[in-house]
Amino acid sequence: MQRPDGRAWDELRPIALEVGVNAWAEGSCLIAMGRTRVMATVSVEEKVPPFLRGLGQGWVTAEYGMLPRATLERTPREAARGRQQGRTVEIQRLIGRALRAAVDLKAVGERTFLVDCDVLQADGGTRAAAVSAGFLALVEALWKMHQTQPFPRPPVPDWLAAISVGWDGTGPRLDLNYAEDAQMAVDLNVVMNGRGQFAEIQGAGEQQVFDRAQLDAMLALAAQGIRTVIAKQREAFPEGGAVIAHSAANDLGQP
Numbered sequence: 001m002q003r004p005d006g007r008a009w010d011e012l013r014p015i016a017l018e019v020g021v022n023a024w025a026e027g028s029c030l031i032a033m034g035r036t037r038v039m040a041t042v043s044v045e046e047k048v049p050p051f052l053r054g055l056g057q058g059w060v061t062a063e064y065g066m067l068p069r070a071t072l073e074r075t076p077r078e079a080a081r082g083r084q085q086g087r088t089v090e091i092q093r094l095i096g097r098a099l100r101a102a103v104d105l106k107a108v109g110e111r112t113f114l115v116d117c118d119v120l121q122a123d124g125g126t127r128a129a130a131v132s133a134g135f136l137a138l139v140e141a142l143w144k145m146h147q148t149q150p151f152p153r154p155p156v157p158d159w160l161a162a163i164s165v166g167w168d169g170t171g172p173r174l175d176l177n178y179a180e181d182a183q184m185a186v187d188l189n190v191v192m193n194g195r196g197q198f199a200e201i202q203g204a205g206e207q208q209v210f211d212r213a214q215l216d217a218m219l220a221l222a223a224q225g226i227r228t229v230i231a232k233q234r235e236a237f238p239e240g241g242a243v244i245a246h247s248a249a250n251d252l253g254q255p
Contacts, residue, residue: 038119064118
């Protein structure tokens, strides 16, 4: 099946990452993946939720939202509706889980890192883009802290990124845009670190069931794409290696 934008089945959309784009946030990153654009900012609070007080560890949580004209037609703000949609809650929980898996919570002490992910323009893959940008914004915040009060050990075990993959009935497809995502028989969102270890696999057979061979093919393709995204993260913020334990460029895991 021909892809709408003419890409090869295993080709990512063009990726751009810019760190430090918000003058006030402790960490920030703007990501562009094709026409999808997400801004992630990190705020740091010197406290933790009540259930963690006195345990000597930190917390990472995330919020996700879309601007009204992030989509083809205007979508009312969820604040105007008086509540968040189920999709929003699901996505921000995924982002929070993924980013908590990316941080040594004992190493950061009793601090809370609030990651706000705002979709400026949506064309598929917004949750994957939010994870990848949120991770880099988090690393910038930790790097700034490290400059003034060095951590006794790197607070981030490894680089981390996410990507979407799908199965269109004939084979796997990497990094789905909106037109493709709406047609996929199977859809996965995959979060993985630099050593090829998974932090999250979220997927569903939306139009058909799928077997183990198809799942393995999609995961292998996701791993290939995530290695490329991590390489782009390294290029965008090489300083991050100062707070990442597994940071050698030649150590990226193989699927």
